[in-house]
Amino acid sequence: MFCYQCEQADRSGPIPGCSLTRGTCGKDEPTSALQDLLIYQLKGVADYAAHARRLGAGDDEAAGFLALAMFTTLTNVNFSQTRFVELIRQAELYRAHLKARYEQAAADAGVTPETLTGPATFVPASTTDGLIEQAASHGILAGLEQVGPDVIGLRALNLYGLKGICAYIHHAAVMGYTDPAVFADVEDALGYLGTDPTDIEDLLEHALGLGRTNLSVLDMLNRANSGSFGTPSPTTVRTTPVAGKAILISGHDFPGLKALLEQTEGTGINVYTHGEMLPAHGYPELRAYPHLAGNYGGAWQDQQVDFANFPGPIIMTSNCMIEPRQAYKHQIFTNGPVGWPGVRHIADHDFSEVIQAARALPGFTETAPEKSIPVGFGHKAVLELSDEVLDAVRTGKLTHIFVMGGCDGASPGRNYFREYAEATPDNTLILTMGCAKYRFNDLDFGTLIGLPRLLDVGQCNDSYSAVRIAMGLAEALGCEVNDLPLTMVLSWFEQKAVAVLLTLLALGIRDINLGPTLPAFLTPAAIQIVVERFGLHLIGDDPIADLDKAMAGATA
Structure with missing residues (x-):
């Protein structure tokens, strides 16, 4: 097997990534192979879906299947060989259905249908062993000797960002919220990856396009959550x-x-x-x-x-x-x-x-002494207090806002985020979202301008709310988001975090602090391109030094 889609990837070999019979996450070799094969197959399904949609014959049910199937391949989601075999069989049925749909739409439009190649022609084996054997040709490193590690890594950046987007699409779809334009973007993106692109600039532009797609998805998911369960409040x-x-x-x-x-x-x-x-x-x-x-x-x-x-x-x-x-x-x-x-x-x-x-089962036999933490500080709740926040910024009561969040991991280096949060000055606020907050949300940060200094914005997808808060404050202060006294300190672990990062980059937000370790799928050359192009800061070993730099930059 070979997998390097998450922060847990083994980095001891010549090519960083889990390459033994079992990944750090617990995924075994056959399951990893079936996931790789499913992704290859989905590229072909998406190719037919995109062609049909362009002729007015889009199939949102099939697109919903694409999103769900992609979601199952994220880190720490599904480890069942049986389920992946079932998904491969379903994908073959969808491909046949979409091919027929495309050909009928072409006939109705009086045009000759294209003869699709590559993943669109894939026929899965009839046995599990046969599927695993087929997967050997379609792993993430396929084509490495021909195109080199930089291109492979940027293809992975696109694929993993797309996986995160598909997870968010599925979360919204469960509540009945979908968007044909978003489905079209997913189909086009999978179809693009199915062509094995090699141009680095093109791969970067497509990655930013995925960031823009994800912004639409996060907006849709935000509307789905609030429309289904009410607007979050503290x-x-x-x-x-x-x-x-x-x-x-x-x-x-x-x-x-x-x-x-x-x-x-x-x-x-x-x-x-x-x-x-x-x-x-x-x-x-x-x-x-x-x-x-x-x-x-x-x-x-x-x-x-x-x-x-x-x-x-x-x-x-x-x-x-x-x-x-x-x-x-x-x-x-x-x-x-x-x-x-x-x-x-x-x-x-x-x-x-x-x-x-x-x-x-027994349940809890007694009630423990009560402890609690605050939540519910979505963008609407915070922006309703914008007058107080703006006045505090203007008068110097509030000197800085830190956005600290992302997807957490198990490595000891992630104590960086707790040490960083603990050291933030008392006249600053911390907005947090995603599971990274568990590194420090048990601490008592006190209050500032009548608010808890630590404001829990929500899940990782609620990074959308943090962006809305930043944009609202920038508008009120008559400046750009990048000019705010604001620092983003984000941890990445898996593919949802990749999607969120692409969204922030697509919005033009710069000086994002990212770590504690960088994605194994990006080569040093690819990382340098991203750092220079988008102004990323790679966090170091010393959180206090990084905090001092952020505060110095805010007062410069």
Whole structure:
């Protein structure tokens, strides 16, 4: 196998990446091969889909399948060989359907259909072993000897950004929010990658195009969340358990949480969020359920300890799953795109089996002393306080705003973000989103101008809210975002973070601090191009020195 799509990639070999029989994330060699083959196949499906759409015969259901299938290949989402074989079989049916649709649309338009080549002609083997054998020719390093590592890395930048976009598309689609223009962009992007592009400038431009697409997707997802559950508003979330039967739900699937709350209402079972579900408490229609008891545990990388101590069933709804230990494997259920061999999977939002398990398991026997953290500071909530914030900037009460967030990982170097946050001056605010906040959201930063100094904006996709806040403040101050007393300090771990970074770059936001380690798929030459082109700053080993530079730059 070979995989280097996330920060966990092994860097000990001549080419950085997990190249043994098992990746750092727990993905085995056959599963990795099937994921590679599925992606190659999806390029061909997208090629037919794009051609059909250009003739007015777009198929949004097929495009939704493309997004879901891409989502399953993200880091820490699905580890089930069986599920990937099923997706490959489904993709073959969609390809045949879209080919026929394209040819009929061409006939109706009186034009001769093109004869598509490359991935569009792929025919999957009839056995799993045959599929794995086919995958050997379609891994991420295919063509390396011909085009070199720089081109391969920039193809990967496009592919991984597209994976993140597809995850966000699926999150919105679950709530009934879709956009044919976004589907068209995904089809075009996959089709483009299917041509094996080699021009570095073209690859960079396409990456920025994906950033613009992702901005539309983040806007759509923001509207989906607020339209479904109300506009987020500030509240506090209990982080210690209360006595009673309990269910834990993790991931990003707010509709799944809503369905669980509805199905457990009146049962005496308490529901706890975990990880990236924490921001759910900011939505009024979700926190209205009194048995949404609080948030349990920390970031995804701590789940093997947190889950072993949870006395009820656990639902994993999206990315962030790691190998379940035997101590709690019998308590785990997967849902949506998630899968792990030997773990029970729920195809929809019928949680009756989970509720039955909750009744059988002990739950919490006593109520712990209450602790809480604030959440719910989305862009609307913060911009409603813009007069106070602007006045504080003008009078010097507020000297700087730090945007600290992104996708967290397990490496010790990520303590950088805690040390950086701890050292921020008392006259500054911190906006945070994504699971990186678990590095420091247990700290008491105090208040400033009547606000908590640490403002939890939400999930990683709520980086959109942070951008909206920055743009709103810049407009009110009559300056550009890049002129604000604002520093972005972002961690990257997986493909959603790549999509968010591309969006920030597409918006022209410069001087972003990124780390703690850089993507293994980008060569030093490719990194240098990106750093010079977009003004990225690579964070160092000393968070205090980096903080001092940020503050000095703000006063220069």
